[in-house]
Amino acid sequence: AQSVTQPDIHITVSEGASLELRCNYSYGATPYLFWYVQSPGQGLQLLLKYFSGDTLVQGIKGFEAEFKRSQSSFNLRKPSVHWSDAAEYFCAVARDSNYQLIWGAGTKLIIKP
Amino acid sequence: ETGVTQSPTHLIKTRGQQVTLRCSSQSGHNTVSWYQQALGQGPQFIFQYYREEENGRGNFPPRFSGLQFPNYSSELNVNALELDDSALYLCASSARTTAGELFFGEGSRLTVL
Numbered sequence: 001a002q003s004v005t006q007p008d009i010h011i012t013v014s015e016g017a018s019l020e021l022r023c024n025y026s027y028g029a030t031p032y033l034f035w036y037v038q039s040p041g042q043g044l045q046l047l048l049k050y051f052s053g054d055t056l057v058q059g060i061k062g063f064e065a066e067f068k069r070s071q072s073s074f075n076l077r078k079p080s081v082h083w084s085d086a087a088e089y090f091c092a093v094a095r096d097s098n099y100q101l102i103w104g105a106g107t108k109l110i111i112k113p
Numbered sequence: 114e115t116g117v118t119q120s121p122t123h124l125i126k127t128r129g130q131q132v133t134l135r136c137s138s139q140s141g142h143n144t145v146s147w148y149q150q151a152l153g154q155g156p157q158f159i160f161q162y163y164r165e166e167e168n169g170r171g172n173f174p175p176r177f178s179g180l181q182f183p184n185y186s187s188e189l190n191v192n193a194l195e196l197d198d199s200a201l202y203l204c205a206s207s208a209r210t211t212a213g214e215l216f217f218g219e220g221s222r223l224t225v226l
Binding site: 045046049094095096098100101102103104105106 | 116117144146148153154155156157158161163168169171203205207213214215216217218219220
């Protein structure tokens, strides 16, 4: 069965520092992978997605993620975080082509001034 | 373009009661998915509707049921409420042309006492 693991429950980063959020998945075939962000009082928003092709994908708000098949990972990165990036970040894998998503437990990002 | 709206935003029920949650999908979207998000966890897929037919279901009992209407709005019904049903219920709409991008509402927060 598919599963998604986000090993870090919380991460604290100083404003302006770089960020990497980890995501590992378990899936038998080539996965469809996603990163979503959930800010207080707002709905989940798609940051980026990977279906095939270039393993480095660019998303909104300056985020990128790299798909590494050998490591079953899809880590999210940002070179310089802003205070407005404080939120909860979820990695997800689609269980089929209907995009019914299996989600990780999330990583809460805290920004230090 | 109107986004995904859900109602009610908050509600409190007692064990054994029934609840109906409503979702208006984004204009032009013909697919609606429902997710349950318990506190501190990632969303769990409940079911998906496409053109008024159930199009996939997660590991939820039959007392969780749904409907999709001709205008693509949707309802989630939960019968015989249990304490563990307390959660944020998220509705997401999508279109086949937007390949996996789900547009989420802000959710309905259900508390079961």
